[in-house]
Amino acid sequence: xxxxxxxxxxxxxxxxxxxxxxxxxxxxxxxxxxxxxxxxxxxxxxxxxxxxxxxxxxxxxxxxxxxxxxxxxxxxxxxxxxxxxxxxxxxxxxxxxxxxxxxxxxxxxxxxxxxxxxxxxxxxxxxxxxxxxxxxxxxxxxxxxxxxxxxxxxxxxxxxxxxxxxxxxxxxxxxxxxxxxxxxxxxxxxxxxxxxxxxxxxxxxxxxxxxxxxxxxxxxxxxxxxxxxxxxxxxxxxxxxxxxxxxxxxxxxxxxxxxxxxxxxxxxxxxxxxxxxxxxxxxxxxxxxxxxxxxxxxxxxxxxxxxxxxxxxxxxxxxxxxxxxxxxxxxxxxxxxxxxxxxxxxxxxxxxxxxxxxxxxxxxxxxxxxxxxxxxxxxxxxxxxxxxxxxxxxxxxxxxxxxxxxxxxxxxxxxxxxxxxxxxxxxxxxxxxxxxxxxxxxxxxxxxxxxxxxxxxxxxxxxxxxxxxxxxxxxxxxxxxxxxxxxxxxxxxxxxxxxxxxxxxxxxxxxxxxxxxxxxxxxxxxxxxxxxxxxxxxxxxxxxxxxxxxxxxxxxxxxxxxxxxxxxxxxxxxxxxxxxxxxxxxxxxxxxxxxxxxxxxxxxxxxxxxxxxxxxxxxxxxxxxxxxxxxxxxxxxxxxxxxxxxxxxxxxxxxxxxxxxxxxxxxxxxxxxxxxxxxxxxxxxxxxxxxxxxxxxxxxxxxxxxxxxxxxxxxxxxxxxxxxxxxxxxxxxxxxxxxxxxxxxxxxxxxxxxxxxxxxxxxxxxxxxxxxxxx
Amino acid sequence: xxxxxxxxxxxxxxxxxxxxxxxxxxxxxxxxxxxxxxxxxxxxxxxxxxxxxxxxxxxxxxxxxxxxxxxxxxxxxxxxxxxxxxxxxxxxxxxxxxxxxxxxxxxxxxxxxxxxxxxxxxxxxxxxxxxxxxxxxxxxxxxxxxxxxxxxxxxxxxx
Numbered sequence: 001x002x003x004x005x006x007x008x009x010x011x012x013x014x015x016x017x018x019x020x021x022x023x024x025x026x027x028x029x030x031x032x033x034x035x036x037x038x039x040x041x042x043x044x045x046x047x048x049x050x051x052x053x054x055x056x057x058x059x060x061x062x063x064x065x066x067x068x069x070x071x072x073x074x075x076x077x078x079x080x081x082x083x084x085x086x087x088x089x090x091x092x093x094x095x096x097x098x099x100x101x102x103x104x105x106x107x108x109x110x111x112x113x114x115x116x117x118x119x120x121x122x123x124x125x126x127x128x129x130x131x132x133x134x135x136x137x138x139x140x141x142x143x144x145x146x147x148x149x150x151x152x153x154x155x156x157x158x159x160x161x162x163x164x165x166x167x168x169x170x171x172x173x174x175x176x177x178x179x180x181x182x183x184x185x186x187x188x189x190x191x192x193x194x195x196x197x198x199x200x201x202x203x204x205x206x207x208x209x210x211x212x213x214x215x216x217x218x219x220x221x222x223x224x225x226x227x228x229x230x231x232x233x234x235x236x237x238x239x240x241x242x243x244x245x246x247x248x249x250x251x252x253x254x255x256x257x258x259x260x261x262x263x264x265x266x267x268x269x270x271x272x273x274x275x276x277x278x279x280x281x282x283x284x285x286x287x288x289x290x291x292x293x294x295x296x297x298x299x300x301x302x303x304x305x306x307x308x309x310x311x312x313x314x315x316x317x318x319x320x321x322x323x324x325x326x327x328x329x330x331x332x333x334x335x336x337x338x339x340x341x342x343x344x345x346x347x348x349x350x351x352x353x354x355x356x357x358x359x360x361x362x363x364x365x366x367x368x369x370x371x372x373x374x375x376x377x378x379x380x381x382x383x384x385x386x387x388x389x390x391x392x393x394x395x396x397x398x399x400x401x402x403x404x405x406x407x408x409x410x411x412x413x414x415x416x417x418x419x420x421x422x423x424x425x426x427x428x429x430x431x432x433x434x435x436x437x438x439x440x441x442x443x444x445x446x447x448x449x450x451x452x453x454x455x456x457x458x459x460x461x462x463x464x465x466x467x468x469x470x471x472x473x474x475x476x477x478x479x480x481x482x483x484x485x486x487x488x489x490x491x492x493x494x495x496x497x498x499x500x501x502x503x504x505x506x507x508x509x510x511x512x513x514x515x516x517x518x519x520x521x522x523x524x525x526x527x528x529x530x531x532x533x534x535x536x537x538x539x540x541x542x543x544x545x546x547x548x549x550x551x552x553x554x555x556x557x558x559x560x561x562x563x564x565x566x567x568x569x570x571x572x573x574x575x576x577x578x579x580x581x582x583x584x585x586x587x588x589x590x591x592x593x594x595x596x597x598x599x600x601x602x603x604x605x606x607x608x609x610x611x612x613x614x615x616x617x618x619x620x621x622x623x624x625x626x627x628x629x630x631x632x633x634x635x636x637x638x639x640x641x642x643x644x645x646x647x648x649x650x651x652x653x654x655x656x657x658x659x660x661x662x663x664x665x666x667x668x669x670x671x672x673x674x675x676x677x678x679x680x681x682x683x684x685x686x687x688x689x690x691x692x693x694x695x696x697x698x699x700x701x702x703x704x705x706x707x708x709x710x711x712x713x714x715x716x717x718x719x720x721x722x723x724x725x726x727x728x729x730x731x732x733x734x735x736x737x738x739x740x741x742x743x744x745x746x747x748x749x750x751x752x753x754x755x756x757x758x759x760x761x762x763x764x765x766x767x768x769x770x771x772x773x774x775x
Numbered sequence: 776x777x778x779x780x781x782x783x784x785x786x787x788x789x790x791x792x793x794x795x796x797x798x799x800x801x802x803x804x805x806x807x808x809x810x811x812x813x814x815x816x817x818x819x820x821x822x823x824x825x826x827x828x829x830x831x832x833x834x835x836x837x838x839x840x841x842x843x844x845x846x847x848x849x850x851x852x853x854x855x856x857x858x859x860x861x862x863x864x865x866x867x868x869x870x871x872x873x874x875x876x877x878x879x880x881x882x883x884x885x886x887x888x889x890x891x892x893x894x895x896x897x898x899x900x901x902x903x904x905x906x907x908x909x910x911x912x913x914x915x916x917x918x919x920x921x922x923x924x925x926x927x928x929x930x931x932x933x934x
Contacts, residue, residue: 011867018875019863019882021811021851028810106805107795197815197823197910198876247813247876248910280816483874483911661870668913669873696820696908704904704914711915 005495006725009661010502012488014245014481014509023245026201026217027277034203035064037265037276038109040099040116041286042091045127045355045689046140047120049090049098056115057101062108065268066116067100074231076260077323078223080149080162082141083256083358084321085264090123092140092320094689095286095357100265102274125689129294129315129352132160140320140353152612153326162322163351165330167617169405170344172300175309179300183381188756189291189369189739191317191683192676194362195701196482198247199283202259204266205273211238213273216259217246219480220521224259225513231260232267243511249482250673251361252288254523255324284694288324288360289683292317293332293369297377300344305387305395309344310405312336314370318351319358326351328359331366331454334617337405338374339417339450339627340396345405347617355689361523363673364732365454368739375447375740376755379747390425393448394418398627407618410625413721415653415728417627420716421448427649427712428631433748439638443749446631447737452622453524453729457610461530462517465494465538467546467599469584471566472504475535478511478519479527484731485662486527492658493532493724497539499565517602525729526607528658529624532724533605541601549583549596608722624720626728628652630671630737632708634745641764643679643746648738649712655720655728663730667713670734676702678739678757782846785853799835799843800824803850811851811879815908822907825880826850832887832903851879854886861931862886862924869920873911881907885921889928900925 017023054066069086077083086097099116103109126132132140137160141147145157153163176182202216212228221241229236246253258276266274278287298311314332318325333349382389397417402410424446434442464476475494481487487509491502498505508516519531547558550568554561554576562571569577582588586596611620633647650667657663680700684692693699719726743754752767777794784807791806800817803809803826812835815823819837826835827849854860862885872878881904888895888903895903900921909917 009870012870012872014875015867015872016859016863018872019867019878020855020859021813021879021882022855023875024810025813025876027804027814030808195910196874196876197821197908198813198874199815246874247815248874250910280818485873665870665873665912665916668915669909669911670913672913673910695818696816697818701908701910703908704918705901707914711913 003496003725005492005502006656006658007660009659010488010492012485013491013507014487025198025245025247026215029203029215029244031203031273034273034275035102035104035269036106036109037100037102037262037274038106038113039097039261039276039282040113041095042098042118042120044091044120044122045094046123046125047091048123049087050119050121052099053117054099057112060108060112060115062104063112064102064104067102067265067268072264074260074264076227076231076256079326080147080153080323082147082321083260083323085260093355093357094691095282096320097261097286102265102269125355125687126160127317127354127356127685127687127689129317129350129354132354133350133352140355144353160353161350162318162353163326163329165333165349165617167334167345167347167405169407169616169618172309172311172344172346175300175344179308180303181301181381181385182298183377183384184298185373185377185380185755187295187297187373187376189293189372190756191292191356191685192290192362192681193284193683193699194250194252194290195699196248196250196253199278199280200253200258200287201277202262203273203275204263206267206270208271210234211240214239214241214259214263216241216243217253218243218257218259219246219249219254219482219523221511221513222478222518223521224256227256227260228263241513243480245509246480246482250363251290251365254361254521257287257360280696281694284683284699285357285691289319289357290359290362291369292356292359295336295370295373297336297373299377299381301381301385305385305392307340307342307396310337310342310347312347314349316349316351316359317354317356319354319356321358322351322353324358324360327454328361328366331452332370334405334621335367335450335452336370336374338371339398339448341398341402342405347405356685363670364735365524367451368674368736371447371449371736372739375737376743379744389446390421393421404622406622408620408622412718414625415627415655415718416716417448417450417629420627420629420651420653423651423714423716424629424631424649428633428647433633440635441638441749442635443745443747444631444633445741445743445745445748446629447740447744448629449627449733449736451525451626451733451736453526453607453624455524455526455607455610456520457612459520460604460606461519461527461534462602462604463531463534463538464517465535465542465601467498467542467584469581471500471580472506473498473500474506476508476516477531478516479531480511480522484666485659488662489528489532489658490535493535494539496725497536498542525731525733528727529723529729530605530607532727533722534603536724537603537605538601541603542599545597545599545601546580546583549587550578552587552595553578553583624722626652626654626733628733628737630741632741632745634742634749636746636749636764641761641768643759645675645708647710647712648708650734651714651716652730652733653716653718654730655723656717656726657715658727663715664713666730667734668711671711671738672702672707674735674738678742678759680758682758780840780843782843782848784848785850793840797840799826799838799840802840803835809850809852813876813879815876820908822884823877823880825883827883827887830887830891832884851883854882861927865924865927866917866920869916869923871912871916871920877907877909881917885924889925893929893932895925
């Protein structure tokens, strides 16, 4: 199929404003009478609150109110209703809101906050799932099991286990008995942060007439709207949420993070807007963190290399509240097969309450943590069997007709992991690798990946489309632009569908729940697929209206008419035609009477046949898959242990590339983000639950000179059947195989089997020293 | 203990009364309501707040008000009032703008670099960009944009 606008590069509609500093982000918003809040965090990660003395703070200059959680009756959460706006009787993690000051200025709020005196009685602290789930551990959520939760979630009352997910396919024990080779290992993907350069922030304004206005740096305005309406007992229509430009998301600005807390605070200063912007420390300690998944894995294979079975135990240290982490654990569990067929699976995932900040979405949503284990263990198995790891993988890749762990059948429309793997192999492994020299060891590594969307069965994205009489179009969507380039994609898809150039498609920047169509959340790399499909549906309806209007003009049945972007004409007689401008707003007859409809439409789209889990933990919970492969060439400096990525290659079967330059940007950025997790980034949470590095000085994000020397980024285009023009999502995928590819390459270079990250120069030097001593 | 500070901002004299010691970033964003300069980490690591002070790229979150008297300050607003600066154009054309939060700081960094060293070599460009964090792009397009800006500026300089 030939495309006019899809598959070509266009300038982002928001790029210039952003480069000129004219775009408005949450902290740039100024409102009349706006107040500022500062939030007090505890000294302990788990403690009873004995008393809070706010008198001195209340007496400070500029203070409007001091807020505690003492009388806060609210709880919320879409999966498990265990979240609360502010600590009530105890604190459960080091960043939990304990009290807040509202003042005329941020500075006054900060100064007054220092005067709040809180007395605590410390409780035992658990920072690791394996400790917290031991029998007899002090309960972090005393009501665990009694708290409202969705039916597919299985908490274990009397323990800290917030959810236990069990997936059974075939008979793993039997597979184990029949296996010629078994390899097992434990792999740890520690806590990290999405760490967008813009921190979280929100403004909440309780209006005097009872309406609630909210602005937030969030990607789920419609969830916030429904949640606040539910909490404060007002109609959903009385809550208005607006989303300005977002300075990066990568997961942790999804779900409700700070909005309920800011709302609780602002409810004590009714009539005036209250703003809270996270400091970097608060962003790292009190918003959603990522990962925290330990994976124990056992793989069983036959002598000929066929995988017989997989056993996974995935332990998520989900933090003090499990609502935002629970589905990540499910994703990490059922996707732990990677892109391979296993007839026998025994996969279990535990989400365990810990005295750490709540874990939430982080680009990849459980996949990269699971695939870290899978793609390391497959390499280990290949070495044990003495088989080329590419050959071993190729024997087991999912292909059309394969059944995955969830019981879903794969089709050609899911794409080809084999094609991606071959491209990466060609890029990285074609020649020989450099031999060890005086200064460096050299290594090459590979990983194959699979991604399911991990959304919800009822997730929907809407679209409002107007065709204007000059042939330009106005599209309003609820999808959040976080930098990924969604607005350009909207312009291209809409332009292609309406046969008009993308620059004639105007797309909304701000999302406003009062005017924008409903969108559940912009997550799971699903905007292009579902939002794009909604746009196509709207465009079809608009074209149908144009034809209907044209039928009055041309005195001809609609189904004889054709549309080319400028004209509606009779198929059999193209000279018999009417211009779009004359039928975009109905059709005016010779006597001035007007008939027909406005050329505008509403539409929506969701993934077909998305479902919950059955009694075996199976079901249509993956639905739409994307496959890919990644690999790298690296060198390790002998004197320092420093790893340099010379060349990183990625290939994904995205069905159809919509914007070549943007998709390359997504992959290049995602790869470096995951290089950060693999080599540098880790939130250092001590046994007392305190975070030792809550700032960029010690939580090191990769810089320009740490980017790979070269990135090969190639795509495979086996068309999808759901996404517009055959396309699939790509937002999260680039991070998925990076850690195992690098660690496999490190093993190739120095023969050391790292099973946790980050692999820092100090750890490499230590390992090399130990290796020398063993010799 | 309020204090008046006089300096030049984007070519105009400004006079700000502050009631306590502040960093330049806060003066720009809160006292002068110029929000083009961004705050990312507030401790001098991320570079989102970079502005040009007396020709040098400066992290405004660590630049104290007491060093401001008489200084010549250029911010992203000063580059963007009525025109598109070649550095901005080059970054946009290279696809270097994703979420855009780090972009104004990078534009100002490159402006200071090329103003003082029009022929900055690739290593000097990398050194300047290493003072900035971008979480979106992987830097590939930013480096490309910076090099394109260098070329366009040098061509413009020759004319």
